[in-house]
Amino acid sequence: MKKLAPLNVKDSLNKFRDEMDDFFERLLPQRRHSRDMQESWLFHSFDLNGPAIDMVETDKDIRITAELPGLSQDDFKVELRGNRLVISGEKRYNNETKDENLVYSECRYGSFSRVFDLPTEVNIDKVKAKYKDGELRLTLPKIKESVSRKVKIDVN
Numbered sequence: 001m002k003k004l005a006p007l008n009v010k011d012s013l014n015k016f017r018d019e020m021d022d023f024f025e026r027l028l029p030q031r032r033h034s035r036d037m038q039e040s041w042l043f044h045s046f047d048l049n050g051p052a053i054d055m056v057e058t059d060k061d062i063r064i065t066a067e068l069p070g071l072s073q074d075d076f077k078v079e080l081r082g083n084r085l086v087i088s089g090e091k092r093y094n095n096e097t098k099d100e101n102l103v104y105s106e107c108r109y110g111s112f113s114r115v116f117d118l119p120t121e122v123n124i125d126k127v128k129a130k131y132k133d134g135e136l137r138l139t140l141p142k143i144k145e146s147v148s149r150k151v152k153i154d155v156n
Contacts, residue, residue: 050114051087051136057119062140064116069134070107078138080124081115087136088113 051066066087068076076089093109122140130137 050112053087053114053116055116061142062118062120062122062138064136064138064140066114066136066138067134068131068136071134073131076136078129078136080122080127080140083118083121085116085118085138085140086113087116 051068053064053066056063064085068087068089071089071091075091076087079086079088088111090111091109118140121143123143126141128139
């Protein structure tokens, strides 16, 4: 009897992502995006390898909280590339037990990268970041032109 290869979830998701990218490129040619996986919006929608985030927009800024448990500040970097925020780094496997065998592990190790499109332009000179207890908090002030304001429009 032929032995079946084990199902590799990551390979399956990669194949699905590629098929969906192709589908949307045909469906929405005006929204063509780079085949480079770092630039693919669908890739980041299904990214299981990067930190989970919360993004909140106020009238004055964008606030992002990212979960990076088990990492030190030297293990990751945060960059702004145009209107995109990039959080990347590496979680290293720490094998301190010499006489024990790992029985089961759900922890993720290795490099990661997440790219997020920001909903508006931000003032890069006033960005603030704080990292404590595995939680990264970013405050990205909007540039003055991007700050939303309410204007009453009279309709005749």
